[in-house]
Amino acid sequence: MMELLVVGSVALDDLDGPFGRRPDVLGGSASYISVAASFLTHGIHLVGVVGDDFPREHVDYLVGRGVDVAGLERVHGKTFRWRGIYSETLETRQTLDTQLGVFANFRPRLSEAQRDADLVFLGNIDPTLQLEVLEQMRGPRLVACDTMNFWITGKLDELRRVLERVDILLVNDEEARQLSGVHNLVRAADAIRMMGARAVIVKRGDSGALLFHESGVFAAPALPLEDVRDPTGAGDSFAGGFMGCLARAREITPATMRSAMIYGSVLASYCVEDFSLDRFRTLTTLDVAARFRAFHELTHFENLEL
Numbered sequence: 656m657m658e659l660l661v662v663g664s665v666a667l668d669d670l671d672g673p674f675g676r677r678p679d680v681l682g683g684s685a686s687y688i689s690v691a692a693s694f695l696t697h698g699i700h701l702v703g704v705v706g707d708d709f710p711r712e713h714v715d716y717l718v719g720r721g722v723d724v725a726g727l728e729r730v731h732g733k734t735f736r737w738r739g740i741y742s743e744t745l746e747t748r749q750t751l752d753t754q755l756g757v758f759a760n761f762r763p764r765l766s767e768a769q770r771d772a773d774l775v776f777l778g779n780i781d782p783t784l785q786l787e788v789l790e791q792m793r794g795p796r797l798v799a800c801d802t803m804n805f806w807i808t809g810k811l812d813e814l815r816r817v818l819e820r821v822d823i824l825l826v827n828d829e830e831a832r833q834l835s836g837v838h839n840l841v842r843a844a845d846a847i848r849m850m851g852a853r854a855v856i857v858k859r860g861d862s863g864a865l866l867f868h869e870s871g872v873f874a875a876p877a878l879p880l881e882d883v884r885d886p887t888g889a890g891d892s893f894a895g896g897f898m899g900c901l902a903r904a905r906e907i908t909p910a911t912m913r914s915a916m917i918y919g920s921v922l923a924s925y926c927v928e929d930f931s932l933d934r935f936r937t938l939t940t941l942d943v944a945a946r947f948r949a950f951h952e953l954t955h956f957e958n959l960e961l
């Protein structure tokens with residue numbers, strides 16, 4: 656297994672949508688990524704910050720999943736809070752409020768062991784913090800990164816500096832268009848690769864995800880699901896499944912990247928079945944393996960060439 660360092664938000668979310676409202680639930684990019692990855696690998700180190708209002712039980716849950724929380728600081732002040740509301744069809748969401756809280760003054764300080772991690776995932780958070788983490792790393796084998804409209808609008812220069820140093824950028828289709836200024840996703844991915852990222856993964860909700868890299872394009876479908884309650888964290892869970900698979904595979908090749916795209920889709924498909932990280936609380940490794948096989952079935956076809 657390779658060691659995986661995850662930096663990102665650890666949040667208290669207030670979610671609203673057709674399935675009701677859930678105030679004050681565990682959220683944040685780093686929470687979803689670490690927990691999703693924990694179904695595939697060990698050696699996950701979380702770097703982030705929470706305030707003194709953050710319930711102890713959430714930290715216990717992360718520890719219970721085997722996540723190393725030595726890099727999760729608890730300081731005086733308020734935990735990052737995000738409030739979002741989904742449309743009736745769950746297809747669109749609106750951010751109603753973002754309160755940075757203790758993240759406003761956070762300066763990540765990595766331990767010796769954390770600096771040596773093989774894989775780094777810069778979860779959605781202020782690109783300035785993403786850069787500070789990168790500057791402390793000793794030479795990771797792979798750096799992947801996520802961002803969102805909030806930072807594309809507010810911190811584009813810093814984000815561009817991050818992109819010069821990452822191997823893979825994961826974004827959703829809207830973010831890819833916003834970042835590149837191009838509507839067509841193939842062209843948008845090309846434009847983003849020109850900014851520095853060697854590969855781009857575009858997440859398209861229930862239309863699946865696309866990987867654009869040196870060896871061409873790979874498409875992972877989304878599993879057609881009967882029960883979708885809360886899409887929050889789907890992108891981050893995808894990232895966790897993707898990185899967890901690479902860490903487990905111990906090698907980064909076009910073939911392992913493809914499997915990682917499917918494990919990303921597996922973890923994302925579970926995430927949306929319930930609010931917050933709740934679906935992960937009952938999930939088992941056997942469930943993950945079963946859904947990986949379901950994806951294989953879903954996409955397998957014979958090569959009946961003409």
Ligand code: AMP
Nearest residue numbers: 664666682683737779805887888890891
């Ligand atoms: P996703 O649905 O994958 O985009 O991730 C949603 C999670 O991202 C929520 O749990 C939020 O707490 C977190 N989040 C929302 N906005 C931000 C932001 N500006 N910076 C960092 N994390 C955020």
